[in-house]
Amino acid sequence: MELHQLTIHELQEKIRSGGVSALQIAESVFLRINAVEDRVHAYIRLMKEEAMAAAARADESIQKGDLQPLTGIPIALKDIVCTRGIPTTCGSRILHNFVPPYNATVVEKLAQAGAVFVGKANMDEFAMGSSTETSAFGPTRNPWDLERIPGGSSGGSAAAVAAGECIASIGSDTGGSIRQPAALCGVVGMKPTYGRVSRFGLIAFASSLDQIGPFTRDVEDCAIMMNVLAGYDPKESTSVRAEVPDYRQFIGRDVQGWRIGIPEEYFIEGIDPEVSAAVRNAVETIRRCGASIVEISLPHTRYCVAVYYIIAPAEASSNLARYDGVRYGFRAADARDLAEMYQMSRRQGFGAEVKRRIMIGTYALSAGYYDAYYGKASQVRALIRRDFDEAFTKCDAILTPTSPTPAFRLGEKTDDPLQMYLSDIFTISANLAGIPGISVPCGFSASGLPIGVQFLAGHFEEGKLLQLASAYEKSAAVEKRRPAL
Amino acid sequence: MDFETIIGLEVHAQLLTETKIFCNCSTEFGASPNSHTCPVCLGMPGVLPVLNKKVVEYAMKMALATNCTINGRNVFARKNYFYPDLPKGYQISQYAYPLAEHGYIMIETGEGPRRIGITRIHMEEDAGKLIHDDHNPVSYVDLNRTGVPLIEIVGEPDIRSPEEAAEYLRRLHEILVYLEICDGNMEEGSFRCDANVSIRPRGQKEFGTRTELKNMNSFRNVQRALEYEVKRQQYLVENGETIIQETRLWDDAQGVTNPMRSKEEAHDYRYFPDPDLVPVVVDQAWVAEIRSGLPELPQAKRERFIREYAISAYDAGVLTSGKALAEYYEEVVNLCGKPKIAANWVMGDVLKFLNEDRRTIRECPIAARSLADMIGLIEEGTISGKIAKEVIAGMYATGKAPREIIREKGLVQITDEGELAKTVAAIIEANPGQLADYRGGKEKLFGFFVGQVMKATQGKANPKLVNDLLRKMLAG
Numbered sequence: 001m002e003l004h005q006l007t008i009h010e011l012q013e014k015i016r017s018g019g020v021s022a023l024q025i026a027e028s029v030f031l032r033i034n035a036v037e038d039r040v041h042a043y044i045r046l047m048k049e050e051a052m053a054a055a056a057r058a059d060e061s062i063q064k065g066d067l068q069p070l071t072g073i074p075i076a077l078k079d080i081v082c083t084r085g086i087p088t089t090c091g092s093r094i095l096h097n098f099v100p101p102y103n104a105t106v107v108e109k110l111a112q113a114g115a116v117f118v119g120k121a122n123m124d125e126f127a128m129g130s131s132t133e134t135s136a137f138g139p140t141r142n143p144w145d146l147e148r149i150p151g152g153s154s155g156g157s158a159a160a161v162a163a164g165e166c167i168a169s170i171g172s173d174t175g176g177s178i179r180q181p182a183a184l185c186g187v188v189g190m191k192p193t194y195g196r197v198s199r200f201g202l203i204a205f206a207s208s209l210d211q212i213g214p215f216t217r218d219v220e221d222c223a224i225m226m227n228v229l230a231g232y233d234p235k236e237s238t239s240v241r242a243e244v245p246d247y248r249q250f251i252g253r254d255v256q257g258w259r260i261g262i263p264e265e266y267f268i269e270g271i272d273p274e275v276s277a278a279v280r281n282a283v284e285t286i287r288r289c290g291a292s293i294v295e296i297s298l299p300h301t302r303y304c305v306a307v308y309y310i311i312a313p314a315e316a317s318s319n320l321a322r323y324d325g326v327r328y329g330f331r332a333a334d335a336r337d338l339a340e341m342y343q344m345s346r347r348q349g350f351g352a353e354v355k356r357r358i359m360i361g362t363y364a365l366s367a368g369y370y371d372a373y374y375g376k377a378s379q380v381r382a383l384i385r386r387d388f389d390e391a392f393t394k395c396d397a398i399l400t401p402t403s404p405t406p407a408f409r410l411g412e413k414t415d416d417p418l419q420m421y422l423s424d425i426f427t428i429s430a431n432l433a434g435i436p437g438i439s440v441p442c443g444f445s446a447s448g449l450p451i452g453v454q455f456l457a458g459h460f461e462e463g464k465l466l467q468l469a470s471a472y473e474k475s476a477a478v479e480k481r482r483p484a485l
Numbered sequence: 486m487d488f489e490t491i492i493g494l495e496v497h498a499q500l501l502t503e504t505k506i507f508c509n510c511s512t513e514f515g516a517s518p519n520s521h522t523c524p525v526c527l528g529m530p531g532v533l534p535v536l537n538k539k540v541v542e543y544a545m546k547m548a549l550a551t552n553c554t555i556n557g558r559n560v561f562a563r564k565n566y567f568y569p570d571l572p573k574g575y576q577i578s579q580y581a582y583p584l585a586e587h588g589y590i591m592i593e594t595g596e597g598p599r600r601i602g603i604t605r606i607h608m609e610e611d612a613g614k615l616i617h618d619d620h621n622p623v624s625y626v627d628l629n630r631t632g633v634p635l636i637e638i639v640g641e642p643d644i645r646s647p648e649e650a651a652e653y654l655r656r657l658h659e660i661l662v663y664l665e666i667c668d669g670n671m672e673e674g675s676f677r678c679d680a681n682v683s684i685r686p687r688g689q690k691e692f693g694t695r696t697e698l699k700n701m702n703s704f705r706n707v708q709r710a711l712e713y714e715v716k717r718q719q720y721l722v723e724n725g726e727t728i729i730q731e732t733r734l735w736d737d738a739q740g741v742t743n744p745m746r747s748k749e750e751a752h753d754y755r756y757f758p759d760p761d762l763v764p765v766v767v768d769q770a771w772v773a774e775i776r777s778g779l780p781e782l783p784q785a786k787r788e789r790f791i792r793e794y795a796i797s798a799y800d801a802g803v804l805t806s807g808k809a810l811a812e813y814y815e816e817v818v819n820l821c822g823k824p825k826i827a828a829n830w831v832m833g834d835v836l837k838f839l840n841e842d843r844r845t846i847r848e849c850p851i852a853a854r855s856l857a858d859m860i861g862l863i864e865e866g867t868i869s870g871k872i873a874k875e876v877i878a879g880m881y882a883t884g885k886a887p888r889e890i891i892r893e894k895g896l897v898q899i900t901d902e903g904e905l906a907k908t909v910a911a912i913i914e915a916n917p918g919q920l921a922d923y924r925g926g927k928e929k930l931f932g933f934f935v936g937q938v939m940k941a942t943q944g945k946a947n948p949k950l951v952n953d954l955l956r957k958m959l960a961g
Contacts, residue, residue, distance in 0.1 A: 082531045095530065102524050104531060203530040208760035236533050237762050315760055318563050321574020322528045326626065342567055365565070365755035374757055 003028035004164040005482065008073050008221040011167065015062060015072055022058035022072025025167075026051050026116055029074040032164045033118070036485045039146055042160035044079045044089055044137050046119040054116040061114060069228050071114030076160040076169035079120035080127055081212065082201040083107055090203045091125040091135040091153075094323045094330045094349030104201020105233045106170060106212050113228040118166045122156030125351045126320065127177055127205040129153050130423035133414055134353040141410070142185060143483035144449055148407040151181030151423075154215070158185040161215045162450075162483060168225055169215040174205050175308050176403075176427025178213045179439035183402035183452025186441045186481075188216045188469070190226065191427075193459050194434035195240035198233035204319040206312035207238075209431040219440065219470040223247035226462060242460050250467035256290035258468065261395030265301035266426055272405040275451050278443035279401045282453040285476045286399060286468075294395050298387040301429060303380050305421060308428045310364045310377035316354075317361030323349060356417065385433040388458070397468050398456040400426050402439040406449035426454060436462045440469045441478050448481075486723060488684040490715050491692055492650050493642035494707075496657055497635050498667040499611065499675040500543045505632035506610050507534030507577065512634070514673055518616075518627035526632035528572030533761050536561075540608055540634040541765060543666040544584050545775045547636055548606045550660050550782055553588030555772055561608075561762045565755045569626050570613035578637075579607035580756040584765070589641075590660070591784060592652045601653050602641030609635050642681065642692070647711035651704045654678055658704075659783045663808045671702050678707055683728075684718045693718070694728040698742055701735045710735040714742050786811055794824035803832050810836075810846045813853055820857030823864065830856060830877070838881045850884035851877070859887035871944050872896050900947045902954070905938075908946075909954045912937045923959055934959065 003011065003025045014020045030048055037043060051074065058072035082088045082100035084107075089095045103111070110117070124134040132140040132155025140155040142148040143163035150159040154171030158181035161169050171178040173191035182189025190213045197212045204210060214225035226247045233239040262283065267276070287293055325331035325345030332344030350358070364373035391398060403423060413420040430437040435456055442453040453472070457464045505512055508525035524532045548555055562580035588603035613628040638657060644650050658676055661667040669676045683695035698714055701707045714733070721728050733742040781789070783805050790801040790811075805811045810831075817827045835856070839849060859876055862868050868876060868891060879890035891897055899905050912934060913920055923930040938951050 080531075088530070090530065098530065100524075100529065100531070102529075102532070199531075200533050201531045204761075206760075235535060237535050238760075314757060318565050318575050318755070318757070321565060321567065322530070322572060324567060324569075324574060326569045327527065327572060328529070338569065362755065365757055367753045367755075370755075370757070 002032070002164075004032040004074075004167070006167070007217045008070065008167055008224050011073060012067075016067065022055040022062065022116060023052070025072055026055035026074055029118060029164070029166060036143070036163050037165060039141065039485065040143055040159050040163045040165065041138060041140050042121055042156045042163060042165050043076070043119040044091065044122050044135070044156070045087060047086060047117050048119075050086070051116050051118050058114055058116060068112070068114035069224060070110060073115055073168065074118045074166050075110060075115045076118050076121045076157055076166040077107065078123050078154050078157045078169070078171045080123060080172050080203045081107055081170060082203065083117070083120065086120065088120065088203070089137070090127070091123040091137065092350065092354070093136040094345070095203075096136070096330060098329050100201070102201060105198035105235060106229055107201065109228055109231075110170070115228075118160070121154070121160055121169060121171075124153035124155070124177075125354050126203070126316070127153040127172055127174055127210075128316070128353050128357055130176070130180060130420050131408070131410075131413065132156060132181075133410065134351055136351055139410060142407045142449075143485055144186065145407065145447075148409050148449070149184070151184035151403070151407065153177040153181075154189075155181045157215050158182055158187055158189065161185070161187045161217060163485060164482075168217070168221055170212060171215055172202055172205075172210055172212050173427075173431065174209045174211075174312060175431050176424035178215065179427045179437055179452070179454055180403045180423060182215055182439040183441075183454075184407040184450065186444075186450025186452075186483075188219055188222050188438065188440055190214055190222050190438040190462070190465070191430060191436060192226065192230065192462055193240075193436045194431075195238050196242070196436070196460065196462065197229045198231070198236050198239055200233055200235040204315075206315040207319060208315060209308075209312055211431070219438075219466060219473050220248070220251045222438065222469070223251050223466050226466070230462070240460075245463050247463060247466055250463045251470045252474070253467050253471070254290060255286075255468050255471045258291040258397070259294050259395040260286050260291045260468075261294050261296035261391055261398040263296050263298045263301065263391070263398060263400060265298050266400040270404060271401060272445075274445040275401050275403070275405060278451040279399075279453050282442045282472065282476065283399060285472060289471050289475050296391045296394055296398070298384075298391055298429065300380060300384045300387050304384060304429045304432060305425055307377045307380045307384065307432060308424075309360065309421060310373050311381065311432075313357040313361030314364045314374050315361065317358045317365065320350075320354065320358055325349070353417070381432050384429060388429070388433045388435055388456075392458045396457070397461075397464060400454045400456070402426060402452035402454040406445045406451055430456055435459055436465055438465045438469050440473055442476060443478055444481065486719075487687045488715075488719055488722075489687045489689075490646055491642045491683045491685065491695075492644035492647070492711060493681045494640045494644065494650060494653060495679045495681070496638040496640070496654070497677040498547070498638065498661050498669075500540055500634040500636060500666050501668060502537060502539045502543065502634055504537055506537050506540045506608070506634035507632055510632065516629055518625065519629060521629040522631070526572070527628060528574070534577060534759075536762060536765065537634065541584070541767070542775060543634070543664075544606060544608045544636045545767070545772065546664045546666055546779060547638070547661060548585030548588065549772070549776050549779060550664055551588040551590050551603050551606070551638070551657075553585035553603060553606055555585045555767055556582060557767055558582065558764050559584045559607075559767070560764045561759045562756045563759045566752050568612070569624065570615050570628070570631070572613070572628060572631060576610060576612060577759055577762070578609035581758075582764070583607035584767075590653070590656050592649060592656050594649055594652065599643075599649070601643045601649075604639040604641050606636055606638050609637060611635050647708045647715065650680065650711055651708040654704050654707060656783075659806065663780060663783055665808075671704075674702075677702070680707060680711055682711055682714050682718070684715060684722065693722075694730050696728065696730065696742075697732045699732060699734055699745070706735060706737055709740065710742060713740060717742065780808065783808075794818060794828070796825060796828045800828045800832060803836075804828060807846060813846050813849070816853035817857045817860070820854060821860040823860055826860055826863075827856070830860065834874070834877045834881075838878075850882075851880045852884075855880055855886050862887055862891070866898060866900060866947055866949075867891070868896060868898050869944065869946075869948055872898065896945065898947045899942055899945045900950060902950060905942075905946055905950055906954055906958070908941055909938055909951070909958055912941060913958055920959065924961070931955065931959070
């Protein structure tokens, strides 16, 4: 097997045994990128020069016997995390020329851990979308079927891992933007607990929902990445000072006697029958692992999408106000006065979906509407959170589909925002409740498209999720396929 | 028609913290443009605010000093609007859950003390500054001030005249400066005031339509602007015209208020809780800690001065008008034990010298110890009050101790009776006409002889001794 196809832990073993160098790994990844990137378009920007220099440095460390958790591992960064000196666009024309003078905390941590950054991965503009089609730099394609979308908004990060264009990657998840593309691209994706991974340097979409997390090829790699990413950050006020366990210890443990909750509200009509079958199959696998299945109810589930599409756009309308053409980013030429400069810069700099959400959010916060929309949505959000608190008194973790369908075709939902929004119907609740979730591959459709199963657990129970996901992964032994690119 | 004036004031005070409210940049005034900035206060993508705890403590001081209730849980909110001096497109402020509410301060009015309510005090960040090029269609943005901490003190509409408004502002200003949380500099914008004003026929319950006044940068301008605006509103009502609810800018040069362009005030700020910040939790222990650290406030100090030092309310007011001045006065009193005499010297000569040189009491060359010594020298008769005037001028000019000045200038009072008697005798002898008149019943001439003796001794004669000698010797 070629190096670019391996997992982090497999590569680490090879590095440790002296079998391969970081440079060889990086070269393998960039060769693969040369071969497939023009078809997949996972990246907005490649960082080959920086990557090769970082790989050379990693080799020096290896020579000295200094092995950090990610030494020499090629990693892609969603272009929403700020990288010092490297353009960071957030998939938007309005930031096409923005070069941050600072690193996101996760970038610092990954660099400290020895990671080699491959490039900045494509994404829906400002992470608004479920297909990576709203990127100002063109869509990413699903490596399993180039006519289909990779999911979104972290579609580039998911596709890059699936296509062998990196070993692992970083995404961000506001309503499912890690888990849904992970499911659609057949990789593992985790959204940690809100406050677990620093948001400093993550360009904000909806601040109370955004969370950074990893894409990996298996659950053990997810644990390795979480060991690097998780932890308190004094630069973020909503960062939580909770102890971070060694997540790797949860890998390979059994789940004998665990109770896994199946929420009736998540097994609704309209789910693709192949998804439904694969997920029911996953339930049986879990049972075989020695866990018991309990039926639970999350009664406010039906309000999740509505609540989300008030809170997220409301926060976004404010978060995106700073893109005004005054200090950085795109400024329209030929404006005659200040108001026109604002209007033209934002009209030309933002894409349609971003403008739609800014308008929705502005409306939801307007005088006279606040109570009916944002105020009410915040109240219902508290009820959704309470649903989960109650559910977790009855079970250790929850199992649901990740996405109601496998990857859909490019353009299929671009004219129907509501259909697009329903792609996140099973993932949004975790963001509203602030709980962690993970999507793990659970099979393929007849046409060969990957399907994912989602596990959810209580706040700061990432360890539990990893234990369950790894037990499932082992027991399910989902066929190891690779996209035929 | 007899109108009643209703005024409510909103005061913004810049807090004297060393660093900004949500980042570590310096708050220093007057640095070169944009030198005190970082990605956080520049509003760059992905950066996050972290609250400066000192800001909460300073704001709590003001809240407690103005008798407010501190909310155990208060929340930062975003006030959304576009302006080039506002890098994030929103100002972080407090809205539904402010730091403190339901306070008041007492002010002095012609009809005695009045209580003016304080609706709320909240924390927020300041915006930057635009500098417009007069010759080119270009504006520059200086973001040094962006993120400097402010408190907004929203007053109840309890004020009934422009004079009361100015008095209220002076009292608030005094408290802020006493607490050492604000430098109170109105010209540099550390202390700013907006006013809401309306009128109504006396006896009417409902408020009239109010206007909001801005751009007044001194106590005097606040009073002038309000006086103008009250007259303007009365004129409109008396002539059957309607008052428009609007924001008006004070034009200092013209002495009038003009409406702000409506476009500039048509804002819907879309406040909502800032998701990047957690609620500020203030427990009782923290409140108690801040309360115990509060200095004696001007009002309490004034009352104590009147009580303990038996000085007039006016004198107490002057002497407590600044914390440092009050401390200086008390030090002098403690050293000399003469509160009334000390009050006269501090308020008279010391403040006169300082005002002439536009100096503050902290810059006063006369040490409290020296002033106390000088008062002691007068009391024991070493110098006369008149000589003391010269001595204190010397002390102010040189910073030297009074004895040193007296020695250098030879100003010691003549208390040698024998020596003085010779001078008195010589003066009587030199003025036989006046002597005859005096003895003939013109007793007013006594003063003439005193003056002559003082002249001859260059004012150094002990006045009591001069009187005694003259009385004896004139009587023959």
